Amino acid sequence: MSHDSGRGGREATAFVPGHVTGFFSAHPADDPAVAGSRGAGVTLADGVRVTVEPADRTELAFDGRPVEMAPVERVLDALGVTASVTLESDLPLGAGFGVSGAASLGTALAVNACLGGGRSENELVELTHVAEVASDTGLGDVVAQARGGLPIRLEPGAPGHGRLDGIPARPRVEYLSFGQVSTEEVLTGDTDRLTRAGERALDHLVDDPTLETFADASLTFAREAGLLTDDVAEAVERVADAGGTAAMAMLGDTVFAFGTDLSDAGYQPDACRAHPGGATVVSPPADAVAERPDG
Amino acid sequence: MSHDSGRGGREATAFVPGHVTGFFSAHPADDPAVAGSRGAGVTLADGVRVTVEPADRTELAFDGRPVEMAPVERVLDALGVTASVTLESDLPLGAGFGVSGAASLGTALAVNACLGGGRSENELVELTHVAEVASDTGLGDVVAQARGGLPIRLEPGAPGHGRLDGIPARPRVEYLSFGQVSTEEVLTGDTDRLTRAGERALDHLVDDPTLETFADASLTFAREAGLLTDDVAEAVERVADAGGTAAMAMLGDTVFAFGTDLSDAGYQPDACRAHPGGATVVSPPADAVAERPDG
Numbered sequence: 001m002s003h004d005s006g007r008g009g010r011e012a013t014a015f016v017p018g019h020v021t022g023f024f025s026a027h028p029a030d031d032p033a034v035a036g037s038r039g040a041g042v043t044l045a046d047g048v049r050v051t052v053e054p055a056d057r058t059e060l061a062f063d064g065r066p067v068e069m070a071p072v073e074r075v076l077d078a079l080g081v082t083a084s085v086t087l088e089s090d091l092p093l094g095a096g097f098g099v100s101g102a103a104s105l106g107t108a109l110a111v112n113a114c115l116g117g118g119r120s121e122n123e124l125v126e127l128t129h130v131a132e133v134a135s136d137t138g139l140g141d142v143v144a145q146a147r148g149g150l151p152i153r154l155e156p157g158a159p160g161h162g163r164l165d166g167i168p169a170r171p172r173v174e175y176l177s178f179g180q181v182s183t184e185e186v187l188t189g190d191t192d193r194l195t196r197a198g199e200r201a202l203d204h205l206v207d208d209p210t211l212e213t214f215a216d217a218s219l220t221f222a223r224e225a226g227l228l229t230d231d232v233a234e235a236v237e238r239v240a241d242a243g244g245t246a247a248m249a250m251l252g253d254t255v256f257a258f259g260t261d262l263s264d265a266g267y268q269p270d271a272c273r274a275h276p277g278g279a280t281v282v283s284p285p286a287d288a289v290a291e292r293p294d295g
Numbered sequence: 296m297s298h299d300s301g302r303g304g305r306e307a308t309a310f311v312p313g314h315v316t317g318f319f320s321a322h323p324a325d326d327p328a329v330a331g332s333r334g335a336g337v338t339l340a341d342g343v344r345v346t347v348e349p350a351d352r353t354e355l356a357f358d359g360r361p362v363e364m365a366p367v368e369r370v371l372d373a374l375g376v377t378a379s380v381t382l383e384s385d386l387p388l389g390a391g392f393g394v395s396g397a398a399s400l401g402t403a404l405a406v407n408a409c410l411g412g413g414r415s416e417n418e419l420v421e422l423t424h425v426a427e428v429a430s431d432t433g434l435g436d437v438v439a440q441a442r443g444g445l446p447i448r449l450e451p452g453a454p455g456h457g458r459l460d461g462i463p464a465r466p467r468v469e470y471l472s473f474g475q476v477s478t479e480e481v482l483t484g485d486t487d488r489l490t491r492a493g494e495r496a497l498d499h500l501v502d503d504p505t506l507e508t509f510a511d512a513s514l515t516f517a518r519e520a521g522l523l524t525d526d527v528a529e530a531v532e533r534v535a536d537a538g539g540t541a542a543m544a545m546l547g548d549t550v551f552a553f554g555t556d557l558s559d560a561g562y563q564p565d566a567c568r569a570h571p572g573g574a575t576v577v578s579p580p581a582d583a584v585a586e587r588p589d590g
Binding site: 109118120121122124148149152159163165166168169206208210275276277278280281282 | 570
């Protein structure tokens, strides 16, 4: 292996799974690495592909259109670089899929790969978590997206502060989005009721870490926290009538369920598997190191 | 989702990546959940596929042949079940690929999926780690295999005790095995010299968590710990002559390198990618829940 590999100036690509939170409690703190949420969710094989190229001026594009994303810009600032960041995803923004967390974490991983960061995975996850918390765009997506699977956030915060577990299953997930809910509006509002409901849900899931209990606890949380939208409430009823369980993506006007519970109720949802293993660098220069044709 | 799903009596399958440790230090403790190793390694897309079927008497087969594996039997005991366990792998046993850890962790995941364990991922990893430590077959493979990627074991032990980080890269890995080294013999012998060399290597990697430093630190460790076999030493020389870096799998008479470093030196190694994300359940009943055709 040549010793300048992984330190070059070429582009690099990372993939980060989407993440749907089923329930959560908010835990603010002065130190954004300590702040975060407890709760549980599902990472999705559908996610965000992030390509970073060194550039004199930072530019972001999401599915071909210029976009501003505060946490992505904070990540670039923390890494001390400017870059052209290309984001590609089938997931909608602002609908509870953790797209901003995915864009930010993918940017951190890809910058580290092509601009010679030399940081560890925990360091990249921490600085991304801090960028999300500082931007009021999320409290728990980034640590979950770094892990993959169905993460349970036992304690809030970045690696070294937070603590994670997981539900040992990789089910099919169906989801359907009716529109946006502002994460910032909910997170900066009164979160006491929400947090009490979230902690009850977490107790239930820790007692029985299965898909069934996760779905039940998530639906109960959405009702108790008073966050259920009209469209999601109707979908939940129709799925229940068909013998299934659906819940709401926190925070988006989005309903999700396992298996075929939404299709069985007559919806035409999007579907994918739970993501097996979390965010990764997927292409050069790590790949170039691995397969350089010229030895 | 039907409420008895995931609790049935059918078979289940899990996949666990192989794991090559590049360097380590041994940290015994009275509590096997606290005991373990610090160090770093590479998880492999080549691994062990474990299928578990409920049975009145425990039977293990590895690639079609009956086999005894103490840690797998300890896992079944800890879960209070008997089962037929079918292990399939292209990796050789006893050659430093973490096959016993993979077989044990896959058994835990698959039993939980088909025999109604209701345990969390951390609980399954912990009881498997304890089974490996108690069997003297490994100290760090299981926590690494649960995580995937290129795990750095910062602190020894099961989840809740140990602490992990990772190198943010997913390179191609080449490997070639010349034979076996007894893990038990090394681990139950004098490990002081090995542990000092392992801690120096870990300091280097934490300072610069890159593939280059991992490969260099691993090779230095094998030399300083006095573990380099004749065949591996010769391969390391030939790879260095061709401008690359190779190191030794701990513990096996096995050489590994990134990219095409072994091929470039004239060897015909096996090759695969680093495993992106760690051990998972891959088939029913989690799958059956997800895709049950009868609604």
